[in-house]
Amino acid sequence: MTPTKIKIADIRVPANRRRLDPAWVATLMADMQTGNGHMVPIEVVPEKTEGYQYRLIFGGHRLEAVARLGRTEIDAFVKDPKEVATEAQIRKREIAENLIRRQLSVLDRSKDIADWRDIYDAEHGTGKTGRKRKPRDEAEDDELSAKFALNFSEAAQAVLGISRRSVFHALKIATIPEQIRQSISLHAIANSQTDLLLLAAEPADRQAAIAKLLLAEPAEVSTVADAIALLDKVPTSSKEPRWQKLAGDFSKMKASEQDRFFELHEAAIQRWLKGRQS
Incomplete structure (x- = not known):
């Protein structure tokens, strides 16, 4: 039409x-x-x-x-x-x-934000291109991610969820090789930032092994932390910190459930925010 x-x-x-x-x-x-x-x-x-x-x-x-x-x-x-x-x-x-609209997964959204940041860098002559060819310096990436986020109004940052940290995390997740990213795109971890950041932190060969474990039929593991523990022959309970398990569970909650969590832990969240601003 x-x-x-x-x-x-x-x-x-x-x-x-x-x-x-x-x-x-x-x-x-x-x-x-x-x-x-x-x-x-x-x-x-x-x-x-x-x-x-x-x-x-x-x-x-x-x-x-x-x-x-x-x-x-x-x-x-x-x-x-x-x-x-x-x-x-x-x-x-x-x-x-x-x-009836498919929402972007964390994985797809991260790739889009990372590509958007690269296009912004190319258009404005900021940063270095070639995220896949050469790892960037983390401090430089953090600074450039902040500049990219500030390109949006406060309203846009809130609505689109584009902040310095979200861009920084997106860049890390987007380093997952294309073949592996495609293979896990419909798996539950594609919507878990915690799992994706853990996966991105591993070498490429380990990422492939982790993806293979996650996609096995029948499934041997359901999280990246479990897959890492299995590869390293370490019991999951001793490998995965409590905060990491909580983060994984939190990422799978509905928005209303996450809001309820924020309400219950508002004091701790305010303390954390105050510490970041100092």
Whole structure:
């Protein structure tokens, strides 16, 4: 389907839409101002009522961002009214767009952030290219990761989860060789930063051996720490520190469960944050 440019003033936004996140709107605005544009058109359906020509189906944040930039038109996919003839069909389309979407794993996200950082370095003449060819100095990587993160507004950093440490960790995870990264991309550890950082810290031959253990049928181990312990013939309990096991369990929690954990340990987290700022 080819998108059509339509006037923003002609679009009616239903009153029962979910509340817009101001930080996400600000992030989209900043991205559009760099020249990237809003990459995915919004979706509307023809609806001549109350002076409007269309009703918004999906893309409220993008619509708000474009409007706040002072633009009068926006790219939109105009859906066939037969596809969304009833309120139930329209609502089902909204729900599908929100829910039926594969989220990036920690592994995929790390690779994307690392590649983005490399593109940024090439465009701005900062740092060294060739992450895969030659290991970078950690202090230099930390400094350049901080500069890259500061390229985003505070709102964008919060929404996208791009901070100095997240970029630094992404660069480490992205050093995992392509073949190994592909082999574990659908394994549970692909969504565990703790496991991926442990894997990235191992030499390439050991990474291959660890991946082989993780992917064995039937599975011999479920975590990188367990695989390392098996390779080294060391009991898991004596090899894996308590904090490491907790970190592994935490990475597999749902966002709501992680939030509850933060609430229960707020004092300790505040103490840690204060120490990093001093």
